[in-house]
Amino acid sequence: MSVGDSHVVVVGASLAGTRAVEALRHQGFDGRITLIGDEAHQPYDRPPLSKTLLSGKRTADQVRLHPDGDDYASVLDVTMMLGRRACSLDVDAAEITLDRDERVGFDALVIATGSRARHLNHTDHLPNVYVVRTLDDCLRLQAALVAGARVVVVGAGFIGAEVAATAHSLGCHVTVLEAAPVPLERQLGATMGTYCATVHARHGVPLRVGVQVDEIDANGVILAGRERIQADVVVVGVGAVPNTEWLQDSDVAVGDGVLCDAFCRVRGSGAGTLKGIVAAGDVARWTNTLFGEEMRIEHWTNAAEMAEHAATTLLADLNGDSSSLMPFAPVPYFWSDQYDIKIQFLGRSTGHQEVVVVDGSMESGKLVALYRRDNQLIGALGISRVRQLMSYRNLLATGASWEEALTHAAQ
């Protein structure tokens, strides 16, 4: 069978899924492609859901991933199955079972089912409790964020912080609660996590750390110790979980995400990888050889880049020519817009031993801080310092030493 006769199925019709489809076509694949996604909407972009869409600056039509909308399917010659859920995968039979028991066979498969918002137990039935993951979540929350509303945001991570900032800008009375003693510690480390979180107080939004939410009811939240905070709206932003349940009984190796090799190929539950199956985006866990670290990244740029890389691997494997393949070894990147600041991070903070502000200052609210592990530069944080931060990307990509990074900073 030639590659052109193959049928590639992509499961998950969001950023990673659509980027995989585009990359397959750009790289000359002219076989059949089917894109399956359980959301009924045309593919849309998530970052605006806590920012410009929530604030009303953008409409739902403006956050579509493909402005040409319905033409997308015909331009890329892809069969879209939207509003359809993949329920299980049979690797040996090369077949997916969808809801309503429909079966779809494939020659190659891209797993791009992303992640979903983590919920707090026993709160889903409450009409005043919100998460922010999907367009529908966002539109529902937007309707509740009227001026004067009392809003409690549970979780001071990036999405929680962005929602707090947007709600504040809409005239809501916002309080942010964080269970950990230091917000954003996992992503930014203790010093910079604490510093970034001061943005709330600077805008008159109280942040309380180290507080445990015991219960949520129709009147607000109750903290451990029985203190009650009245709220009309409770937004839960306590992280995300990868969508892997549909793979549970398959041969795919799963462990906080779909386990992949360094090339985005999906591992089997035995040894080795599964032929013709790749994964990308929020759902995928792989070893980034640049950092020598296994990671699963829940950020926009990674989903876009990994999908492209996974498509390249898939086509090379289908062509039986993997000799020139490169491992997927990017410098991870994310940004977050909160109030009047733009936080950007390149690289990693995991296991860092030192953080140094090399540009700007904490007092000025604009800075670049570098992260050191052993003698390596492993990460760079920018706060409203876009150009300066981006100059560290090459250093990170080439595995620069700490001295090289400090020399660069001094220039």
Next chain:
Amino acid sequence: MKIVVDFDRCQSNALCMSAAPELFEVRDDGFLYVLQEEPGEDQRAVLEAAVRACPTQAISIG
């Protein structure tokens, strides 16, 4: 080949600059500057990489 930036969408996070430093620059004033409005065909690949890197779909090729 013409670079078209929708400045209403652009959020100045400089991913385009990282992908194509010869075409885009975000300066200290926080604004994005297009360094070559009409780059030659030989730059198509880097320009396309910048288009894909932009998280706000602010860049298109006219």
